[in-house]
Amino acid sequence: MIYISNAPLHGAALQHLQTRQIIFLDAGSTTSILAEELRTLSGLMIITNSLQAVFNLTVGYKHDAPQHEIILLGGRVQQRPQTQGDLVISEIYRYQANIALLSPVGIDPVHGASSFYSEEANIAKAMVKQAKQTFILADQSKLGVVSRVRYAQHHEVSMLISNQEAKSEIDLASYQQHFQQIIWA
Numbered sequence: 007m008i009y010i011s012n013a014p015l016h017g018a019a020l021q022h023l024q025t026r027q028i029i030f031l032d033a034g035s036t037t038s039i040l041a042e043e044l045r046t047l048s049g050l051m052i053i054t055n056s057l058q059a060v061f062n063l064t065v066g067y068k069h070d071a072p073q074h075e076i077i078l079l080g081g082r083v084q085q086r087p088q089t090q091g092d093l094v095i096s097e098i099y100r101y102q103a104n105i106a107l108l109s110p111v112g113i114d115p116v117h118g119a120s121s122f123y124s125e126e127a128n129i130a131k132a133m134v135k136q137a138k139q140t141f142i143l144a145d146q147s148k149l150g151v152v153s154r155v156r157y158a159q160h161h162e163v164s165m166l167i168s169n170q171e172a173k174s175e176i177d178l179a180s181y182q183q184h185f186q187q188i189i190w191a
Contacts, residue, residue: 012036014191015143016043018167019107022141025049027104030133031059033088033126036109036143038062048073053101055079055094055129057087090125098132106130106137108158112151113144115177115184118160120153127155139164146172149181160184167191 019040023029026049031037033056041059044052052074054060060078079097081089108130110119119142121127134140134157142163149172165187173190181188 012039012143012145014169015145015167016040018189018191019141019143020044020047022165023047023050023105027051028053028101030054030098030103030106030137031056032108032130032133033059033086034109037107040107040143044074051075051077053077053079053098053103055081055089057083057089090129094129095132098129098136101136103133103137104139106133106140107143108133108140109143110148110157111153112148113142113166114150114152115160115180117152118156119158119163120156122153122155124155127157131157134158134162141165141167143167145169146175149176161186165189
């Protein structure tokens with residue numbers, strides 16, 4: 007397995023965030039690492055179901071409060087470090103976010119963003135619905151992949167953020183035709 011650094015994707019996402027925005031962050035390795043990078047900003051409200059993201063956002067703070075308001079969505083915790091279930095989804099519908107920062111199992115110009123697990127897809131779908139904009143972070147290993155459960159169609163994705171190397175591995179014209187904005191980081 008080849009390790010692909012998603013640091014350029016994280017940097018591109020951070021450039022589009024502003025103080026006082028409300029951000030949804032789904033659970034996954036890409037977004038958990040992004041949470042570490044979010045520590046370089048301040049003044050966001052970050053709403054997530056990811057236990058790892060909350061840890062990454064708060065680790066190292068002894069007596070000082072984190073520079074963001076962090077909300078962990080309540081729900082069931084099973085094998086993965088995230089909350090799941092109807093409680094999470096009902097909590098999402100209480101908020102109207104500026105941006106949903108999501109990282110799917112796969113993103114495809116025809117089939118959209120998808121996840122392997124239906125519970126993760128249902129959470130991401132609710133985040134998409136409750137956000138003004140949806141940013142998808144997906145390196146080349148996720149482009150062209152269609153997983154089991156779709157949660158966002160291509161027209162619901164405001165911005166696709168991927169790495170430069172992906173451009174040579176996909177049908178670039180199809181991605182440019184279907185997605186509103188693509189950032190190649």
